[in-house]
Amino acid sequence: MQMERLMYHVSHAYLQNPADCADAVQEALMKAWQKRHTLRDEGQFGPWLIRILKNQCKDMLKKRRRESLFPLEEDSALQPGPEPLHPVMEAVERLPAEQRLLILLHYKEGYSLQEMSHALHLPAGTIKSRMRSARKALSRTLLIEWEETI
């Protein structure tokens, strides 16, 4: 998968909003540019950039939570509701960000365990246990028979 799609999936797994994803990728790229001297091995460019993006998304989530404690005054009744999702997508969207990202990368984009481990700079064991938890959570609502290749 190309870097742009990976960056989109990572940001969307955390933020679930296209406009926020665009903000996050902009900030992450600018930060990567400012911190370029910290990248020692160009071969690790992808995982390094993804780490910066994940941190950016987490910062934005924290900010969002703080703001939700002090919401701006607006008439939420006038806002259009989100488009209804397919039950499968809805179940995936309800997973925690880290699990959701792995499910999308593996089942939607065809990432192998090794590819996810490299791209996200995560140990294979961590990926396996997160995948197990994600499948378990999905099975509660979707009754899927898993083959468990990872």
Add this chain to the structure above:
Amino acid sequence: MNESAFKTLLTSSPEHPPVLFHQRMESTLAEIVRQEENEMKESTKQALKKGSIWGSRTLAIALLITLLLGSVALAAGLGLFQQLSQMPQEDKRLPALDQVSTPLNQSAATDAGVTVTIRQAYYDGQRIFVSYKLEGERVAVEKGEGIPQVKEWAFQQEGMLYGRDYDSAMEGDEEIAAWLDGTSPRWARRTATAPHDGLSLSDGTWLDIISGNAYQQEDGSEIGWKECLVPQDKQADTLEVNLMLFTGATTYYQDEQGMKWAYERVGENVLIPFTVKKDSITKALTGQADAGKWQAKADVCLSPVDIRGEIVVSCPKEWADALVDWKENDVNPIADWQLYDGDTRVEGHNLRGGYRKQSENQLAYSICFQYGSDTKHLKLVPVYLDGTADPAHAIRLEVPTITYQRRK
């Protein structure tokens, strides 16, 4: 549900980097490049003052920029629509399609091992575009002596010799011509697997093909794309669509007397189902113009790929006589349309230039321009048969206004 069904549902969901995301990524990288250029200028000044060299740092930065830009270039430029756009004389809309289409990678195979993979799909609300790849032995030629068994000969001609008087312009012709030399009764059978021209909806509705192309690759695979029209009463936000792969065998027989051929389908059609979701960016635009002698009303659709639709012109009966019925008269009817953005003509001609007689006094013109920009100043300028454009009577395209009536 099994794991494979779950995977299919996830793959068909339209979650792909939206245009906004792509644009932001590109603009940020462009800003980084600009900053780097400024820094380099400054470094050069300092270096000249100090007499030092800044080569190694610049090299490292250049590498980083290449990596970053390379990532975007890859993301933006290596889809199948993009690859197809590099073929000579290909449709200019393909690079834009590559940007907005959803990657799918839905595959199916025939019993003979021919695999078709739908690589990308895009649905603007009226049309579905797909890119696909066909792999495996798509064409097989068998040969034999004597008279072959066929259900019914579809064609026969005395004195005709395959290769000299006839060829099908299909793969394998040379081999067949060399075998069917007319010296003794012989037959050859070409079995070919190909995707159907159009697409179909899950309820069986056929979607006619408007345009498309296919190319054979050096490795023997075939890549291609299709643009198919969804009938108005079937247009919905989400559609379940099928690409159909069929196999057919043509048997040729040649003897001293002449040539015959027969055609029959082989096996079942293979369906490759996929789901498309309407792109919400697409806008409907309308506009009108009145030149006294004629009145026009345009209904068009502006998508990130193109702007297309129909203009219905109420006009003197003689216009239809001249354009459609080829009667000689002295009228100078509208023959085509040009697209303008403000006062600037948009480059490129009308890709679907054509007209049909809707009634005695009405002509309907088809238009399609490669134009993916959003603008509030689009105009369609009529061009008369003598070649003169008439900007004074252009149709200004606008988002239609909806008026609500208060209930009594």
